[in-house]
Amino acid sequence: xxxxxxxxxxxxxxxxxxxxxxxxxxxxxxxxxxxxxxxxxxxxxxxxxxxxxxxxxxxxxxxxxxxxxxxxxxxxxxxxxxxxxxxxxxxxxxxxxxxxxxxxxxxxxxxxxxxxxxxxxxxxxxxxxxxxxxxxxxxxxxxxxxxxxxxxxxxxxxxxxxxxxxxxxxxxxxxxxxxxxxxxxxxxxxxxxxxxxxxxxxxxxxxxxxxxxxxxx
Numbered sequence: 001x002x003x004x005x006x007x008x009x010x011x012x013x014x015x016x017x018x019x020x021x022x023x024x025x026x027x028x029x030x031x032x033x034x035x036x037x038x039x040x041x042x043x044x045x046x047x048x049x050x051x052x053x054x055x056x057x058x059x060x061x062x063x064x065x066x067x068x069x070x071x072x073x074x075x076x077x078x079x080x081x082x083x084x085x086x087x088x089x090x091x092x093x094x095x096x097x098x099x100x101x102x103x104x105x106x107x108x109x110x111x112x113x114x115x116x117x118x119x120x121x122x123x124x125x126x127x128x129x130x131x132x133x134x135x136x137x138x139x140x141x142x143x144x145x146x147x148x149x150x151x152x153x154x155x156x157x158x159x160x161x162x163x164x165x166x167x168x169x170x171x172x173x174x175x176x177x178x179x180x181x182x183x184x185x186x187x188x189x190x191x192x193x194x195x196x197x198x199x200x201x202x203x204x205x206x207x208x209x210x211x212x213x214x215x216x217x
Contacts, residue, residue, distance in 0.1 A: 021079035024133065024144060025117055028110065030072045035111030038152065045156050048111070062161035071151040075108060075119070078144045081130060086139025099123060099132040099141045106152060107136075121148065167214060174198075175214075186210060 035048040037058075046058040047068055054063040089095060096102035100123025110117040122132035124146055131146040153159050173188040176199075185199035195210045197203045 021081055023076070024078045024080050024119065024135070024142060025076055025110075028076045028112065028117060030069060030076055032112050033072055033076075033110060034113055035109075036068065036072060037109040037111075038106060040106035040152070043106075043153075043155065045153065045159060047159060056156060056159060059156055061156075062163065062166055063159050064161050067151075067153060067159055071148075071153075072110075074148045074151040075110065078119075078133070078148060080142055080144065082143035084132075084141040084143070089139060089141050096122075096134065096141070099134075101132060101134045101141065104134070105131075165217070167217065 033049070035046065035057075037046040038044070044058055045056065047054050047056050047063050049055075054065045054068050055061070056063045084099075089099070092098045094102075101120055104120035104122055106121050108117075108119045108121075110119075118136045120134045120136060121144075122134070122141075124131045125143065129146045130143050131149070133142045133144045134140070135142070173190060175186055177184045183199060184197065186195050186205060187198045188195050195205045195207050197205045
C-alpha cells in the first residue's frame with residue numbers, strides 16, 4: 001500500500017508540453033476548473049461552472065462552453081519554454097516593464113474549487129510565436145507560447161450564449177401561445193410526459209409537433 005501511494009502520488013510523472021517541455025500549470029486539469037476571470041484593457045470577464053453548466057458572472061449571462069473550454073485548454077497546456085531568473089529580471093532598467101508585465105497585457109485568475117491559480121501575460125518576443133508571462137508573486141519571467149492570445153475573447157459577447165431563453169434550465173409543465181385574441185394553452189402530464197390542450201377546449205395534442213416547437217424556441 002505504501003509503495004502504491006508513493007508510485008501514484010509521489011512519483012507520478014508531470015504532464016509535459018511540446019517537445020517534452022514542462023507546463024506552467026502541471027497539476028491543473030480542465031475538468032476540475034470551476035471558474036475563470038480575465039482582466040485586460042477594455043475587457044473584464046468572469047465565468048463560473050455549476051453542475052457542468054457555464055455562466056458569465058461579469059456580465060451576468062448564460063455562456064457558451066466551447067470558447068471557454070478552448071481557453072482553459074490553452075492555459076493548462078502552456079509550456080514553460082524558458083525561465084528568466086529573478087536576478088536577471090531585477091537587472092533590467094525597468095524590471096518587469098521591459099517584458100510587458102508591468103502592467104500586464106492580460107491577467108488570468110483560474111478557480112479550482114477553493115484553489116486559485118494566477119497568470120499574467122506580457123509582450124511578444126521579437127522572434128517566434130512566443131511571449132513573456134509571470135506568476136504573480138514570483139520574481140521570474142517565463143517564456144511561453146503566444147497562441148494563448150488567440151483564445152482570449154475580444155469581448156464578453158463572444159462568450160455569451162446566443163439562445164434567447166434556455167428552457168433546459170427551467171422545468172415547466174404549462175405554456176401558452178397568444179395571437180391577438182386567440183389563445184392556446186398546453187399542459188404536460190407529469191406521469192407520461194405527454195402534452196395535452198387545456199384551453200380553449202381540452203383535448204389531445206400533437207405531442208411531436210409541440211416538442212419540435214419547444215426545441216426550435
